[in-house]
Amino acid sequence: MSSNALELTHVSRDFNHGKFHAVNDLSFMIKPGEIFALVGVNGAGKTTTVKMCSTLLTPTSGSILVNGYDTVTSSQNARNAVGMVLGGDRGFYPKATVLSNMRFFASLAGVPYRQQSEQIDDLLDQVNLSEKRTACVNTLSRGQKQRLHIARALLGNPKLLLLDEPTVGLDPDIALQIRDVITMMANQGIGILLTSHSMPEVEELADTVAIINNGKMCVQGNLADIYQYAHVSKTSMFSLAPSEAVTPDDIKQWFSNNAIVLCRSVSAKWNFTILWNNASESPQQDIVHQFSVRELAVPPDIVTRPSTLEDAFLVIAQENRHDEII
């Protein structure tokens, strides 16, 4: 029987003796080879979820199966099926070589001694670190360390890889390399649970996106499902010099029927983002019209483009904030 890489069923996790619900009735599954991104604002419950999937934390209620093994009742089997990448500078013996570190972690992962050399060579090759096998870990760059984290997590052939912010703090070209490694691992049939604050990264990598808020699932599906849920298809942007003639609240009011309007003050300018939930054929013209009928100068820099995951996420985050206020 082939199992899902991961299956959460009505999982909750409380803290502070049940007073705080960090994760609340979460259910989702990840198939072999699927990249599943868990997205949410700070404090939404992503890391708590990842920790439960790794067996580091136990759920207060519900069940988590990794490769068919329950993380509570078959925790050792579940743990053997998971590789976790925490990233950063910690997690290795910095003065020992790449090879010594990999040998140490291979033993911890239960890789039989005779298979260790072959598996380590293969993994270092896959993450393009073969040339660094005799280098001390503290001489590696951040990107190289991150690739070593991934190689370490793959020791013992896990069925599920947990990646918590795998490219945070990395230069764009290094982040690209890490994303290529992630795609390669998925192509080999490993299920991947990814948390990231980078929406372009999620857009590029994820087969399925789940947006959580206050530990609860808002929506899960492919990108089209997320756009549909958020009711966004087009986004317009323009800027204005602050003036007394019109305020951000006025502009929010103009479009309150069919858009969410966000305003940020940047370098003595108001930058507006209009997230259309019911865009007309020419949203550009609608904006021009609103300024023109009030005899206000039309911003010269209006652009309209297809909405992105980031836009959909902003809408959902905004609506959830609204729900909380109510």
Ligand SMILES: Nc1ncnc2c1ncn2[C@@H]1O[C@H](COP(=O)(O)OP(=O)(O)OP(=O)(O)O)[C@@H](O)[C@H]1O
């Ligand atoms: N050990 C703990 N005791 C009490 N509260 C906790 C504990 N761990 C996490 N929390 C709380 O649970 C909530 C969810 O935290 P979590 O770290 O899972 O969020 P997150 O989505 O990963 O956030 P971020 O994007 O900032 O990393 C937060 O409000 C956090 O303060």
